Amino acid sequence: MAEIVLEIPPRLDYLAVVRLVVATAAGLDPPLPDSRLDDLRLAVTEACSNAIKAHRPDAADEPVVISCHLEEDRFRVDIRDRGPGFDPDALARLPDPTDPTRLNHESGLGIPLIKVLTDDVTFEPAGDGTIVSMTLKRPSVQPI
């Protein structure tokens, strides 16, 4: 298993770099299909954005750590922050799109998107922070 680790300051202007690095790692043979790379780029952006926002001000000198794990049948990316943690199941449910009050909610789509776009996601406390671990299945390597 190969591992690629990226450490960034807790700054939102680094998100484009994170997308580029993670998608490049996931493009290594056997690459994720293009549509799944799009899913990964968006899921990583959402998780990393949450991690940066949750990062404690007194830990501003510590990085948000993104680690990509290239396993034989899956691609896993872990994002670790220094935030207080949260319960993803406790998030308020957004109104149905046909409900006129839906327009009053501009946020709250990040976690639902991560759940839809990945094959598996976990949110685990880790020391003084949280690790979001997202997995996408890799295609099988076809014998020559």
Add this chain to the structure above:
Amino acid sequence: MELEIPDIDVEGWTVVAASGEIDVATAPAMRTRLNELIEAGATHLVVDLEDVDFIDSTGLGVLVGSLRNARAGDGDLRLVCTNSRILKVFEATGLHEIFTIGTTVDDAVAIAAE
């Protein structure tokens, strides 16, 4: 990549053409521009996403808020998008049921006129 937002008028609709990546870092610029337009009375808006190759939940939230503000001013906000990558995000969030999405600016304006 920069977010470019030139404005043009088509049959009374203000067309805002966005390009590049709309994420939590760049979406505030789009929010500011759309708010400025609505506050200036341009409540009939078409946001052209044809040259947008990435949008995250913050970008979607900006569009939702701008749609709400446009409707509060008796207007509307329509989208132009044929990029399957972007359309997939709208479908994954159910927002394709909220927005009217045309294939061209003329199409979006025509739908609005119905």
